[in-house]
Amino acid sequence: MDYLSLASIVCAAFAVAFGAIGPALAEGRAVAAAMDAIARQPEAANTISRTLFVGLAMIETTAIYCLVIALLLLFANPLLG
Amino acid sequence: MNSPLSSIILFQIGPVPITQAVLITWGIMAVLVIGSALLTRHLALVPDKRQAMIELIVTTMDTQIRETTGTEPAPYRSFIGTLFLFILVANWSSLIPGLEPPTSKLETDAALAVLVFVSVVWFGVRGAGVGGYLRSFAAPNVAMIPLNMLESITRVFSMFVRLFGNVMSGVFVIGIVASLAGLLVPIPLMALDLLTGLVQAYIFAVLAMVFISATVEDGQPDPAPSLQKKVP
Amino acid sequence: MTIDFWGLGLQAVNVLILVWLLSRLFWRPVAAAIATRQDTALTLINTAKATQAKADAALAEVTQTRADISSERTAVLVAARKEAEAATSATLADAQAKADALLAAAKTEIATETETARKANAAQATDLSLDIATRLLGQLNSPTVQAAFLSQLLLSIAEMPAADRAALKTDPNGVRIATPTDPGAEKAVMEKTIRDSLGDVALHFVTDPDLIAGVELRSAHFVLHNSWQADLSQVRKAVKHAA
Structure with missing residues (x-):
């Protein structure tokens, strides 16, 4: 195993690991804000939770991007040929 | 382990390779077409349960489109609704053992994204004319033209990668977990996959609708809609 | 990372066909049904x-x-x-x-x-x-009364207008002297007395008991009433007239 594939594997792991940090924090904030909003306005809970799910999915997309990059590195690394 | 990025070619018709995703898509199409044909067979003035259900689907779709665009839903209903229904059924087809959702393959998602791009052009030209469509790139001012052109590409690419990543990752994770512990353990992940599939289908449809309506509004010769857009 | 463009095209065509089919089979009929119901309801409401x-x-x-x-x-x-x-x-x-x-x-x-x-x-x-x-x-009725009547008759004859006296005299049958009873002996005296006052006429006596008492001279055209009966009938006439 040469260094390039080793670096690819390590970088893939790092990409997923660090790529998950940002969305995790963001989703935490989003959920906290949504909870706050629902506590203030329980009657708007439906709209808020629907918007929350959509927002979470959008945020999650960031982590998914990282996952895609990692998978690219692992399975379809253009440098490895 | 197979690469999630590659497709399995089952057979070839002439030069055309038929992948598993294409075959499953045909199956989904058949199910949807036959199902809707059966459901809409006897539409009465006084609805029974079946008709009430499908009317609920249509009414919900109309409401969503109206809330998103602020216009009448009739021109967009077929495209957006079919997009939503197809992605939803495709995402949930992973529940059937042995099937891989077509949306977990690059080709299907890329095709959907291309369709959205084409539909933006189509609806933009139809709603505002060719000049109006081209003018929509100059919103809010002329300096934004390169950025807008770039954005029109990147946003569909973003949709493509978002849908692909979400569905593929769900399938991939479930595959890994199932290879480690096949019994009962993947069930919560599958439930999450169901939710993700629904939310992604919804997001895809809503984003397509937003892009279309933004293009149509920006293309209108009347500056009032773009002014209104700036207010919030 | 490779994208199979054949697959992409196939999927795009698939989805387009699906869009067309579902638009024909699902979205439009259902939306038309909803619109029809709304129209019908509106019509119904208007009709109602x-x-x-x-x-x-x-x-x-x-x-x-x-x-x-x-x-x-x-x-x-x-x-x-x-x-x-x-x-x-x-x-x-x-x-x-x-x-x-x-x-x-x-x-x-x-x-x-x-x-x-x-x-x-x-x-x-x-x-x-x-x-x-x-x-x-x-x-x-008595000779005295007869005498009084006779004198009364004489008086009447004397007061008689000439026309009446002539009418009395001209009767060819003569003048009848009516008395209630046959005068008998008195006849000649009475005849003489009457002839004295009346003139020369034929005199003969008739008896009329209805006179009650009195002496009357009767001719064809004239009657000289001078009796109770005449008086009584006069009285009766007067009473009847008064009534």
Whole structure:
């Protein structure tokens, strides 16, 4: 195993690991804000939770991007040929 | 382990390779077409349960489109609704053992994204004319033209990668977990996959609708809609 | 990372076909059904509103008609009552008038009858009194009375106008001297006396008991009354005339 594939594997792991940090924090904030909003306005809970799910999915997309990059590195690394 | 990025070619018709995703898509199409044909067979003035259900689907779709665009839903209903229904059924087809959702393959998602791009052009030209469509790139001012052109590409690419990543990752994770512990353990992940599939289908449809309506509004010769857009 | 463009194209075509098919089979029919129901409901509501308005109008009309009928009925009742009152009063007045007339007629009749009765009574009384007088005078018949009558006759003859005297004399049969009883011996005296005052005429005597008492000269055209009977009939005539 040469260094390039080793670096690819390590970088893939790092990409997923660090790529998950940002969305995790963001989703935490989003959920906290949504909870706050629902506590203030329980009657708007439906709209808020629907918007929350959509927002979470959008945020999650960031982590998914990282996952895609990692998978690219692992399975379809253009440098490895 | 197979690469999630590659497709399995089952057979070839002439030069055309038929992948598993294409075959499953045909199956989904058949199910949807036959199902809707059966459901809409006897539409009465006084609805029974079946008709009430499908009317609920249509009414919900109309409401969503109206809330998103602020216009009448009739021109967009077929495209957006079919997009939503197809992605939803495709995402949930992973529940059937042995099937891989077509949306977990690059080709299907890329095709959907291309369709959205084409539909933006189509609806933009139809709603505002060719000049109006081209003018929509100059919103809010002329300096934004390169950025807008770039954005029109990147946003569909973003949709493509978002849908692909979400569905593929769900399938991939479930595959890994199932290879480690096949019994009962993947069930919560599958439930999450169901939710993700629904939310992604919804997001895809809503984003397509937003892009279309933004293009149509920006293309209108009347500056009032773009002014209104700036207010919030 | 490689993208199979054949697969991409196939999937795009697939989804486009699906869009077309579902648009034909699902979205448009269902939306059309919803629109049809809305239209039908709207039409129904409009029809119902129209029907409601019509019903309201009909109700108002009926109410109006009922009020009209009621007022008409009241008017008819009032008119009938007035008519009845008028008829009653007319009948009453008529009856009153008739009764008055009847009463008046009855009064008149009573008065007439009373008058007639009174007259009859008077006539009866007159007759009775005259009968009494005749009977009494018959008993009073005497030569003295005859003599008084004779002198009375002579006086009458003397006062007689010339025309009457001539009429008395010209009867070819002569003048009859009527007495109640046969004068007998007195005949010659009386003949002589009458001839003295009347002139030369043929005289013959007739007996008439109806005279009661008195002496009368009778010719074909003239009667010189001079007797109780003549007096009584004069009295009767006067009484009858007075009655």
